[in-house]
Amino acid sequence: MEHVAKRVMLPKFNLSRHGGLIALAVILAFNVIVTPNFFQAQTLAVNISQVATIAIVAMGMTLVIATGGIDLSVGAVMALSGALAPLIFLSEFGTAYPALGIAAALIIPIMLAMVCGLFNGYIVAFLGVQPIIATLILFISGRGIAQVLTNGNLQTFSNPYFSYLGTGKILGLPFQGWLALVIAVILTWVVTRTSFGRYVLATGGNERAAYLAGGPVRKVKIGVYVICSALAGLAGLIVVAINSASDAARNGNLMELDAIAAAVVGGALLQGGRAPIFGAILGAVIIQLVKYTLLANGVEDEYALIAKALIILAAVYLQQGRRGKNA
């Protein structure tokens, strides 16, 4: 009897597993038929450069979600690292030693971002505060700190070396797209092949069991928040590089929502225990393509928001909805 039931369930399960891919296929097919000039190198490049930042943040978010956590501070961390970089390479030191200045402008903001992650991770892991609240602290004050650093001013610059991060191309495709791909490969390796990765999944799957089995639950939690913040910091730098300007008020604004949506559409479970890294990229691509499709077809922004809401619901319903109430 059970066998029969399982066999009957199988196609349904497959459908829900590949809901993201199906959604992507539908959107692509729609674009091929409807959107003018969809199959052009430029369209591809524009979309990749837009999607890379969401994807990079979403991958870090996926790791955090895999431990059963969430990180609301990624947008604020982007603003923070994005505000710091131009301050460094436009400083006296940065202009006197351009190469060192660029290196410092890449390394120091990401290190600052990692400190933010350490802060989040410490509050979650050692103080036992729920992740939404723990990361809410930096969500509120992180952007404030970024604006204090820059006095709330827009910092514009022209620095081809730094801008390469956001405008450079390799084999005709945007540099940050390749960067996202490399990060995805590394993180997939981490999740599937390292003990850290296994502990991430174990912590999210059953924290108490992971702890009793001698798993370094606290270190793992801190680790994922640090990685997530580091990636958010990197994304903040990329956004600044794309615009050749740093605007602490807008950099990364509402990114936490896009990243969470991308991670979940990509198959992450908010309860933890699953870390589909490439799923996060898939989710980011879907969200970006929806945005692009509506924009390219002249749909106004406000309707695009409604469509985005429905697509998130549909994708999650397909993937998670049928798993039962307590799944």
Added chain:
Amino acid sequence: MLDGDSFDLRKYIARNPQSVAVWVALLVLIVFGLLRYDNFGSAYNISSFLNYNAMFIIISVGMCFVILTGGIDLSVGSVAAFTSIIAAYLSPYGIEIALPCAVAAGIVFGAFNAFCVTHLNIPPFIATLATMIGAKGGALVISGAQTIAVDWGSNFTQLGMEKAFDLVPWSIVIVAVVVVGLWIVLEQTTLGRTVLAVGGGEEASVMMGLKVDHARFFAYALSGGCAGLAGVFLASGFGAGQPLEGVGWELSAIAAVVVGGTLLTGGLGSIPATIAGALLLGLVFNILNFENGKGTISFSAYWQMVIRGAFLFLVILFQVRVMKLRQQRASL
């Protein structure tokens, strides 16, 4: 009711140990404000402070119900923006039409959330995130991305100005009645107890034959309705429906609920402590404004954000400390 003879402080603390922090912090801030600023205790400051924070109190209380079931509602800010536009459009017909319609619109959004959560089994975080995005889009669509001025000729804008019995603004009276009503619902009715039971253990509640889905449906619909009411206050207080307002309100409300000692996992929490949490977070702003007014130090808006976050951090640290002490005492 609040200070009646039947209210036993020690019993309250024993039942809600995690909300001690918020009451202490609130008391400290109030005493600090009273000692440091001349007009802090003036009728004008108290009245305008409560009037402005009425919206946040009401959405925090709605949020508290949702969080008690173990859920979360991220859509309250967008829903309030949406209903502020409904209220503004209907303002010529007076408050007696505009208010119920706006609240009803909020309940519709809440019911949609509830449907997604209870029937489609979509995680609350995602379901209400989608509603947040969708309601924002809806608000922009129905307003044409413009602020919608309210009709100053009707009694609509009197909500926050006209005083009941020449004493308190009507907005505060409405909030007080709603909040006390909801407190009674939570503490005294089957529905309210079911809300608490669901958050405490959903499976156990189902097995006990409690109407779990009813309780969750009620919580989300209520939160939507509260957001709808907040939208009415928004429109009447600022004289316009505001499609772009409400950003970050959900997080303020969640912060207020959690600072009030309600666990995000559900099952444990209290309405009065949630209100104290909302007042506390509002009071930080109020005090920063007074500090700026004194002219000794001037905090820019950016610093205010930093200080607000730092303050939230302090309250959480304090809360962790209180809980730890209590656990130690319990284990002795």
